[in-house]
Amino acid sequence: MENEEPRQVEIELKTITHALAGDEAALARIYDAYARPIYRYHYSRVGNAPDAEDLTSQTFMAVLEALPRYQHRGRFTAWMFQIARNKVMDHFRKNPGMKDVTEESVADPLQSEALEAIYQRESKTHLKALLHLLEDDERELIRLRFTAELSFVQIGQLLGRSEDAVRKSIRRILDRLAVQMEAQNA
Amino acid sequence: MPKLNQPSELEKSVRDAATVPEPDAEFIHSLRARFITEGHASANKNQETFMKRKTFSQRLTWGLAVLVLVTLIVLSTQPTVVTALKRLFGYVPNVGIIDQSTPVRMLTEPVTVTREGFTVAVEQAVLNDEKSIVVYSYSLPPDYVDPENSVSTTRAPFLTLPDGTRLDILRARHVASSDCPQCYLRYLMEFDAIPADISEATLEIPDLVAIPDNTAPQDWKIQLKFKPADPADIAPVIEQIVTPVPTTASTDAPTQSVNTYGITNGLDKFVALPDGYILYGHTSWTDPIIRPYGVSSELAGIKDANDMDILFDYADAGMNSEPGELRVYWAYKVGTDFTAPLTLNFVMLASLPADGGSFTFDPGPDPQPGQKWDINQDVTVNNEVIHVLYAEQAGIEPGFFLFNMQSDSNITHASVIDPDHPPLGGGGGIPSAGAPFSSGFAYQVPIPQGPLTLTFTDVQLLIPGDWTLSWSP
Numbered sequence: 001m002e003n004e005e006p007r008q009v010e011i012e013l014k015t016i017t018h019a020l021a022g023d024e025a026a027l028a029r030i031y032d033a034y035a036r037p038i039y040r041y042h043y044s045r046v047g048n049a050p051d052a053e054d055l056t057s058q059t060f061m062a063v064l065e066a067l068p069r070y071q072h073r074g075r076f077t078a079w080m081f082q083i084a085r086n087k088v089m090d091h092f093r094k095n096p097g098m099k100d101v102t103e104e105s106v107a108d109p110l111q112s113e114a115l116e117a118i119y120q121r122e123s124k125t126h127l128k129a130l131l132h133l134l135e136d137d138e139r140e141l142i143r144l145r146f147t148a149e150l151s152f153v154q155i156g157q158l159l160g161r162s163e164d165a166v167r168k169s170i171r172r173i174l175d176r177l178a179v180q181m182e183a184q185n186a
Numbered sequence: 187m188p189k190l191n192q193p194s195e196l197e198k199s200v201r202d203a204a205t206v207p208e209p210d211a212e213f214i215h216s217l218r219a220r221f222i223t224e225g226h227a228s229a230n231k232n233q234e235t236f237m238k239r240k241t242f243s244q245r246l247t248w249g250l251a252v253l254v255l256v257t258l259i260v261l262s263t264q265p266t267v268v269t270a271l272k273r274l275f276g277y278v279p280n281v282g283i284i285d286q287s288t289p290v291r292m293l294t295e296p297v298t299v300t301r302e303g304f305t306v307a308v309e310q311a312v313l314n315d316e317k318s319i320v321v322y323s324y325s326l327p328p329d330y331v332d333p334e335n336s337v338s339t340t341r342a343p344f345l346t347l348p349d350g351t352r353l354d355i356l357r358a359r360h361v362a363s364s365d366c367p368q369c370y371l372r373y374l375m376e377f378d379a380i381p382a383d384i385s386e387a388t389l390e391i392p393d394l395v396a397i398p399d400n401t402a403p404q405d406w407k408i409q410l411k412f413k414p415a416d417p418a419d420i421a422p423v424i425e426q427i428v429t430p431v432p433t434t435a436s437t438d439a440p441t442q443s444v445n446t447y448g449i450t451n452g453l454d455k456f457v458a459l460p461d462g463y464i465l466y467g468h469t470s471w472t473d474p475i476i477r478p479y480g481v482s483s484e485l486a487g488i489k490d491a492n493d494m495d496i497l498f499d500y501a502d503a504g505m506n507s508e509p510g511e512l513r514v515y516w517a518y519k520v521g522t523d524f525t526a527p528l529t530l531n532f533v534m535l536a537s538l539p540a541d542g543g544s545f546t547f548d549p550g551p552d553p554q555p556g557q558k559w560d561i562n563q564d565v566t567v568n569n570e571v572i573h574v575l576y577a578e579q580a581g582i583e584p585g586f587f588l589f590n591m592q593s594d595s596n597i598t599h600a601s602v603i604d605p606d607h608p609p610l611g612g613g614g615g616i617p618s619a620g621a622p623f624s625s626g627f628a629y630q631v632p633i634p635q636g637p638l639t640l641t642f643t644d645v646q647l648l649i650p651g652d653w654t655l656s657w658s659p
Contacts, residue, residue, distance in 0.1 A: 019225060022225060022226040022227075022228070022479075023479050024222050024225075024226055024477075024479050025479060027221060027225040027226065028218070028222055031217075031218050031221045031222065032218075035209070035214055035217065035218065036208065036209060036214070039208075039209040039214075040206050040208075043206040043207065043209075044204065044206050049209070049210065053209065053210070053213050053217075056213075057217055057220075060217060060221045061224070064221065064224055064225050064228055065228075067225075068358065069371070069373075071370075071371060124199070124202060124203050127200065127203040128203045131200070131203055131204065142200065142204055143204065146197075146200050146201040146204040147204045147205070174196055174197065177196065177200065178196050
């Protein structure tokens with residue numbers, strides 16, 4: 001379907017061991033590999049930079065605290081993103097008035113006259129609207145694959161599913177989006 | 187509007203629609219500095235148990251230290267001196283080096299508790315006047331499966347004394363459990379000292395570490411009893427004696443000194459175990475151009491007196507550098523099947539900032555994964571020439587380029603960056619003098635239009651010299 005190579009390079013056990021020992025180069029490698037993808041993931045959930053920055057900071061501090069308990073099975077990326085997801089869940093639990101940005105109501109693109117004009121000029125807005133209308137777990141797959149740029153294997157490790165199941169789920173979502181886009185364009 | 191009936195076009199569109207703003211550069215850089223600083227500090231805190239050598243020296247005044255040293259020089263040929271040194275520090279498996287200068291107590295016996303198929307084993311406890319160390323491991327039921335989307339909220343263990351006093355955990359870390367195949371995790375915890383007149387305590391484990399919530403029994407309470415340590419349970423630690431007068435003591439292993447960057451490599455102490463020895467040493471340097479943790483001393487091989495290759499394994503050095511200290515610690519374990527003395531051959535690698543040097547590269551309008559570009563530029567970096575051979579989009583992720591290089595000098599690796607385009611990430615490198623090496627990083631997509639200028643930021647040097655240490659038990 002597309003490039004099968006992992007978007008995120010898995011961190012080696014040696015790097016983790018050195019990071020645990022306080023090796024600054026190893027700590028830097030871990031940070032450089034995950035800072036932006038985790039920030040992007042948080043931003044995709046909360047929709048604003050200050051909260052995304054706060055969650056990213058919390059995530060990395062939690063990583064430092066949890067790193068001594070990490071058991072390496074080649075799933076470091078999934079482990080990092082599990083911490084990130086936990087932080088987001090904590091964020092929404094502590095701030096019940098806030099909503100996951102992807103849960104905000106979006107005007108039905110097929111009925112909004114204002115959006116109709118936009119859709120004629122900009123398919124991206126239409127596609128964004130369709131993404132908003134996905135189920136929670138489908139939106140999460142899209143976030144992890146296209147915003148955080150995780151591989152199918154890493155997403156599977158994170159969500160406890162097989163690589164094949166993840167690949168097929170994303171394929172089905174994309175096929176449905178394609179049909180919806182073409183139906184709108186017809 | 188273009189038809190989105192081709193997966194690659196739709197995926198590009200979805201990726202584009204799923205794109206969010208990049209983080210503020212200042213935020214990324216400041217968090218990076220904080221992560222590294224706090225990670226480094228956290229490692230130092232967790233390793234304090236093993237800094238007894240430093241603690242020991244801090245206890246002595248300089249006058250007393252000199253007196254001790256002179257006494258040692260005078261008595262160094264006496265076997266009783268070596269015996270006395272052995273008694274100051276000891277080694278306990280899965281705990282590490284302990285201070286025996288105050289009375290040591292240990293568990294009367296290990297304690298094992300099983301609930302609902304989960305087994306917790308308190309394997310060891312070491313108590314002295316400064317702290318209490320407890321090591322426990324646990325195993326899972328054979329049919330245990332991690333639930334999907336699980337959350338693990340671990341409440342910290344603590345000790346409860348008979349009078350109700352609660353000792354909270356001070357530090358904790360994961361300990362290797364390769365000798366226990368059924369163990370899911372082995373955990374070492376430090377608490378405040380337990381008074382000498384108290385010989386029992388309750389270890390309370392509210393949650394098993396790293397186990398998802400509501401999937402294992404909680405609130406474990408395990409009764410522990412302590413007794414004076416049996417000397418047979420503590421392996422001797424042989425400290426290295428550094429004196430200006432050569433001695434005939436068998437523990438005297440020479441320390442190599444090389445003038446390059448002031449790097450020295452030395453053996454500090456060793457532990458004798460039933461199944462082998464753990465050798466502890468350090469590498470230090472004086473030239474501040476090499477930053478902390480900038481030197482990597484790798485043990486390339488060990489030969490014995492019969493020129494036989496001796497197997498070795500990495501061991502926990504038990505010590506970390508102080509912030510800003512130009513010193514790193516190492517430890518290796520060998521077995522008992524060898525003919526002394528052993529010769530340890532090290533390879534010394536040092537990372538230094540590059541003093542500049544850049545080259546240009548144009549990936550063209552539509553670079554493809556796997557595509558290669560000849561560069562063939564010679565760049566002078568730190569007074570040495572690096573031949574930049576070719577670039578390739580390595581296919582690990584869009585925009586990830588590997589730059590393949592080679593140098594006839596002792597440069598074994600070099601890092602590059604495009605200062606005009608912040609990278610997505612970096613990687614690559616093969617340390618070996620004269621051999622080609624690669625360095626790379628990922629451009630954020632879309633890949634910027636060329637020509638692009640890549641600048642060297644760091645170089646790694648293979649430090650020449652005879653980095654050989656000799657040791658006999």
